[in-house]
Amino acid sequence: MSSNLMVVQSDPRDAGSQRCRLGPELMMKLGLNIVDHVKLSLGHSELLCKAWPRQDLAEGILQADQFVYREVDKRYVAEKFINENCVEKVEVGKLLRADIAVVVAGGLNNAVVKDKSLLEAYIGQKLLNVAVFRNCTVSYANKSSLDNIAYVLVRDVECADSEQCAGYITKKTEFNVLEVIRLEQYNQRQQSSGISLGALQRQATVLKEAISLPLMYPQTFHKLCINRPMGVLLLGPPGVGKTSLVRTVAAECHAHLVALNGPDVFGPHPGESEENLRRIFQEAVTISEEGPCVLFIDELDALCPKRGGSGKSQENRMVAQMLTLMDGHAGRGRLVVIAATNRPNAIDPALRRPGRFDKEVHVGVPNQQERREILQVVSRGMSLAEDVDLSRLAEMTPGYTGADLTAVCHLAAYSLLSRGQAEDKNPTQISMEALRKALTEIRPSALRGFDGTTEVSPVGWSAIGGLEEVKVKLQQAVVWPLLHTEAFARLGLPRPKGVLLYGPPGCCKTTLVRAVAGACHATFLAVSGAQVYSPFLGESEKTISQVFQRARATAPAIIFLDEIDSLVGKRGEGAQSGVQERVLSTLLNEMDGIGVEISRSGGSLKVAEGSSCTDEVEKKAVPVTNNNVLVVAATNRPDMLDSALLRPGRVDRTIYVPPPDLTARAEILRVHSCKMPLSQDVDIQELADRTSLYSGADLENLCREAAMQALQQEGLDTGEVRHVHFMAALQDTAPSLDEEELQQYQTLFSK
Amino acid sequence: MQAEILTKRQLKSAYVTVQKQTVRWKEIHGNSEQYVNSLCNLSEQLDSCEKVPDDLAAFLKDFPDLKIRLRAKLLEEMEKMVGKLRETLCSLQEVSNSVSRQYAASMHTYHTHAVELGIPKVVERSATEPSVADMLEWLGDIDRAVRELYLQKQFLLDTLSYDDTRQMQSLLKKWTQGSDLDTMVMGILAHLTFFLEDS
Numbered sequence: 001m002s003s004n005l006m007v008v009q010s011d012p013r014d015a016g017s018q019r020c021r022l023g024p025e026l027m028m029k030l031g032l033n034i035v036d037h038v039k040l041s042l043g044h045s046e047l048l049c050k051a052w053p054r055q056d057l058a059e060g061i062l063q064a065d066q067f068v069y070r071e072v073d074k075r076y077v078a079e080k081f082i083n084e085n086c087v088e089k090v091e092v093g094k095l096l097r098a099d100i101a102v103v104v105a106g107g108l109n110n111a112v113v114k115d116k117s118l119l120e121a122y123i124g125q126k127l128l129n130v131a132v133f134r135n136c137t138v139s140y141a142n143k144s145s146l147d148n149i150a151y152v153l154v155r156d157v158e159c160a161d162s163e164q165c166a167g168y169i170t171k172k173t174e175f176n177v178l179e180v181i182r183l184e185q186y187n188q189r190q191q192s193s194g195i196s197l198g199a200l201q202r203q204a205t206v207l208k209e210a211i212s213l214p215l216m217y218p219q220t221f222h223k224l225c226i227n228r229p230m231g232v233l234l235l236g237p238p239g240v241g242k243t244s245l246v247r248t249v250a251a252e253c254h255a256h257l258v259a260l261n262g263p264d265v266f267g268p269h270p271g272e273s274e275e276n277l278r279r280i281f282q283e284a285v286t287i288s289e290e291g292p293c294v295l296f297i298d299e300l301d302a303l304c305p306k307r308g309g310s311g312k313s314q315e316n317r318m319v320a321q322m323l324t325l326m327d328g329h330a331g332r333g334r335l336v337v338i339a340a341t342n343r344p345n346a347i348d349p350a351l352r353r354p355g356r357f358d359k360e361v362h363v364g365v366p367n368q369q370e371r372r373e374i375l376q377v378v379s380r381g382m383s384l385a386e387d388v389d390l391s392r393l394a395e396m397t398p399g400y401t402g403a404d405l406t407a408v409c410h411l412a413a414y415s416l417l418s419r420g421q422a423e424d425k426n427p428t429q430i431s432m433e434a435l436r437k438a439l440t441e442i443r444p445s446a447l448r449g450f451d452g453t454t455e456v457s458p459v460g461w462s463a464i465g466g467l468e469e470v471k472v473k474l475q476q477a478v479v480w481p482l483l484h485t486e487a488f489a490r491l492g493l494p495r496p497k498g499v500l501l502y503g504p505p506g507c508c509k510t511t512l513v514r515a516v517a518g519a520c521h522a523t524f525l526a527v528s529g530a531q532v533y534s535p536f537l538g539e540s541e542k543t544i545s546q547v548f549q550r551a552r553a554t555a556p557a558i559i560f561l562d563e564i565d566s567l568v569g570k571r572g573e574g575a576q577s578g579v580q581e582r583v584l585s586t587l588l589n590e591m592d593g594i595g596v597e598i599s600r601s602g603g604s605l606k607v608a609e610g611s612s613c614t615d616e617v618e619k620k621a622v623p624v625t626n627n628n629v630l631v632v633a634a635t636n637r638p639d640m641l642d643s644a645l646l647r648p649g650r651v652d653r654t655i656y657v658p659p660p661d662l663t664a665r666a667e668i669l670r671v672h673s674c675k676m677p678l679s680q681d682v683d684i685q686e687l688a689d690r691t692s693l694y695s696g697a698d699l700e701n702l703c704r705e706a707a708m709q710a711l712q713q714e715g716l717d718t719g720e721v722r723h724v725h726f727m728a729a730l731q732d733t734a735p736s737l738d739e740e741e742l743q744q745y746q747t748l749f750s751k
Numbered sequence: 752m753q754a755e756i757l758t759k760r761q762l763k764s765a766y767v768t769v770q771k772q773t774v775r776w777k778e779i780h781g782n783s784e785q786y787v788n789s790l791c792n793l794s795e796q797l798d799s800c801e802k803v804p805d806d807l808a809a810f811l812k813d814f815p816d817l818k819i820r821l822r823a824k825l826l827e828e829m830e831k832m833v834g835k836l837r838e839t840l841c842s843l844q845e846v847s848n849s850v851s852r853q854y855a856a857s858m859h860t861y862h863t864h865a866v867e868l869g870i871p872k873v874v875e876r877s878a879t880e881p882s883v884a885d886m887l888e889w890l891g892d893i894d895r896a897v898r899e900l901y902l903q904k905q906f907l908l909d910t911l912s913y914d915d916t917r918q919m920q921s922l923l924k925k926w927t928q929g930s931d932l933d934t935m936v937m938g939i940l941a942h943l944t945f946f947l948e949d950s
Binding site for chain 2: 013016017019024025027028033034035052053055057110111112118122125126128145146147
């Protein structure tokens with residue numbers, strides 16, 4: 001029989017003694033004598049200890065000194081109770097030789113640490129009688145000592161008896177110090193080993209080059225007479241992983257990372273902020289003398305905004321100080337400054353020149369392939385059900401950044417947990433359904449808190465009666481280019497840029513677009529006139545161009561402009577103020593792609609004009625379709641639109657949405673009356689016959705009216721709607737369309 | 752029965768040695784403080800000597816190499832003091848080694864008789880006499896504490912640099928730091944009074 005042991009924090013008096021306190025009866029049971037070595041497997045770490053009886057001789061308690069350990073799995077939370085089987089006796093012999101690394105706090109400048117043989121002798125005495133095994137850590141972290149040695153990392157051991165994997169240190173043990181590490185760097189390595197990057201390889205390569213190339217080939221740099229790169233500026237929307245990219249790269253290059261948070265630097269007194277900045281730079285420079293060092297400035301836009309604007313002298317001084325520091329340390333030492341921002345245009349332009357921030361790296365919103373990689377990384381540790389298809393999930397999440405995807409996975413796991421709690425059973429696997437549900441709850445952060453767009457809830461194709469021809473056309477024009485990009489690229493077919501839906505009012509143009517939004521997994525931005533127009537000069541145009549910027553950042557995307565005639569009318573008509581015209585010209589420019597700006601998505605390979613495009617490049621470039629923005633507009637006054645908007649190249653396809661014909665009307669009536677309890681005598685076909693010139697909205701109204709009639713005539717407790725009621729409703733409602741109008745629509749584009 | 756008697760006899764002799772060695776440690780350490788004191792003093796003089804501007808007074812012109820000579824003299828004195836401290840360190844090492852030897856011997860005796868003794872016997876204690884396990888534990892604690900202290904002193908001497916005034920000034924504090932070894936040993940020996948007296 002084996003019982004559980006309660007794990008208790010070790011006694012401070014035992015610190016450094018490597019003792020593991022056990023009850024005497026347990027020791028007898030396990031056949032242990034005092035100072036016999038035992039191995040404890042505690043889930044998150046393995047400990048090597050010497051068995052001692054407890055002083056109060058109590059059973060059922062385990063008190064182990066965390067002195068020599070090996071971390072197994074950091075995410076594992078330490079448990080309060082462990083099984084006896086976790087305590088295991090090990091044979092330990094004399095140690096002949098050990099390869100070690102030493103972690104030192106507070107500078108590597110003292111004589112003992114500098115002199116390898118002295119350090120080896122010192123460590124030998126310090127660790128006398130301590131038993132160690134391969135890849136273990138000996139921790140002095142909790143004890144303050146003059147020598148500042150925080151950890152001794154044992155990399156490899158060689159015992160007298162080659163079969164044994166652990167040994168205790170005698171006076172004859174030889175030590176070999178492989179490296180001396182600063183404590184800060186060690187802590188960073190411990191932390192950052194947990195971060196893993198999905199995608200972002202391209203950006204990581206650039207950063208690695210900047211950090212490690214000058215270190216690897218100092219001679220070449222000297223010979224070629226080039227300065228080492230000084231600064232790298234990371235640009236990209238929030239949540240795409242700029243900060244974790246820097247941390248990972250720094251850890252991989254074994255560079256020390258000094259983090260500088262923009263807002264942290266500011267002090268209340270004049271001159272204090274500059275002083276802080278100087279101090280941090282100085283610190284980084286000092287560290288860079290010992291090894292490669294990265295100074296990471298997060299949120300650079302807060303630290304160095306554009307000068308001369310609002311006349312805040314403190315910020316101006318700050319920028320000036322920053323420029324001086326960057327110039328002063330350029331190309332010297334092994335310091336690389338990496339800054340990150342999501343508002344590159346708010347940074348003082350003087351910083352963005354070669355010599356200060358030489359390189360600018362765009363970290364864009366991930367495309368489908370990258371999203372898949374991110375999902376794989378995020379869900380690596382999770383247990384997923386078999387029906388989870390990550391590629392499908394990646395397809396469904398345009399515009400989601402790394403942070404969003406992580407949130408989605410976590411939310412799915414949480415919902416599973418809470419459901420498991422309600423049903424009182426242990427949830428085991430995350431299903432596709434849970435992930436889908438989480439997707440609906442988390443909106444991509446790129447679209448969050450953004451003016452000028454409205455929410456549109458997607459509907460299914462089946463909710464629209466009739467209009468089969470239009471549906472097919474719309475699918476060709478909108479869904480195909482987004483879903484089958486390879487086919488378009490293969491035939492050299494340019495993607496349409498704009499689609500215009502026109503037709504009489506009430507013929508479900510808007511609903512059609514909503515169906516499209518549901519059918520292709522693209523970001524859907526609906527622009528409404530109310531939010532675009534603002535009383536301030538220039539604000540409306542800005543909003544439009546921002547919508548396009550967003551859309552490009554989260555490509556593939558559909559921008560939906562409902563009632564476009566009211567948004568942008570014809571130019572040069574009436575005495576209107578120029579706002580509409582300016583919005584129109586902005587829209588035209590944006591559709592032509594002139595306004596391409598900051599938010600270029602990462603991953604696209606640019607090929608210089610005229611240079612031959614190799615096969616490889618082409619292959620890579622095909623799935624990475626950026627600028628994949630489609631404008632879908634709807635109007636019932638196509639004659640009011642500016643002709644410049646309607647030319648091919650802007651709006652390539654115009655689709656006429658006709659009023660419903662006979663069969664379509666029947667279908668629409670069926671769709672709208674499917675929830676009504678219809679009596680047997682209702683003849684939908686006859687109704688459809690008698691409702692020519694009725695639009696879809698009219699038909700919906702007719703159904704509603706008929707139901708009201710039923711309530712009115714039969715009393716409130718009636719159970720069905722009969723044909724008479726429809727007839728009465730037909731009397732009351734009139735068609736909203738007329739022949740003449742329809743004629744106009746049809747002739748408009750048929751020339 | 753034989754095993755228990757043998758182990759206890761070894762432990763008793765070990766503690767007697769520890770008692771003697773602790774007294775010795777205290778004595779050596781007390782003596783060493785004066786050396787550290789004078790070392791600090793010398794370092795201060797050296798610092799003052801460095802601070803004298805070259806063109807201070809006319810009378811210095813008559814002795815052009817006075818500063819260099821003075822510096823050499825002071826450094827020589829400091830060397831001497833450090834030499835004394837090194838000697839002290841050697842004696843402290845002897846103390847540490849002798850404690851270690853006692854600990855190792857006690858452990859060895861215990862190990863040879865461990866099977867015969869068994870755990871219940873080892874943890875058995877009475878009003879006048881601590882258990883064998885307790886005594887082994889305390890002996891181990893003392894051994895570690897002594898070695899730790901010795902290592903600290905060694906580290907201090909190894910990292911000493913004559914020109915670093917600030918380090919020199921804090922030397923005395925660091926040197927006497929953690930000298931509560933005496934209290935610790937006395938506390939432990941207090942538990943053992945009857946055991947050690949009993950012959």
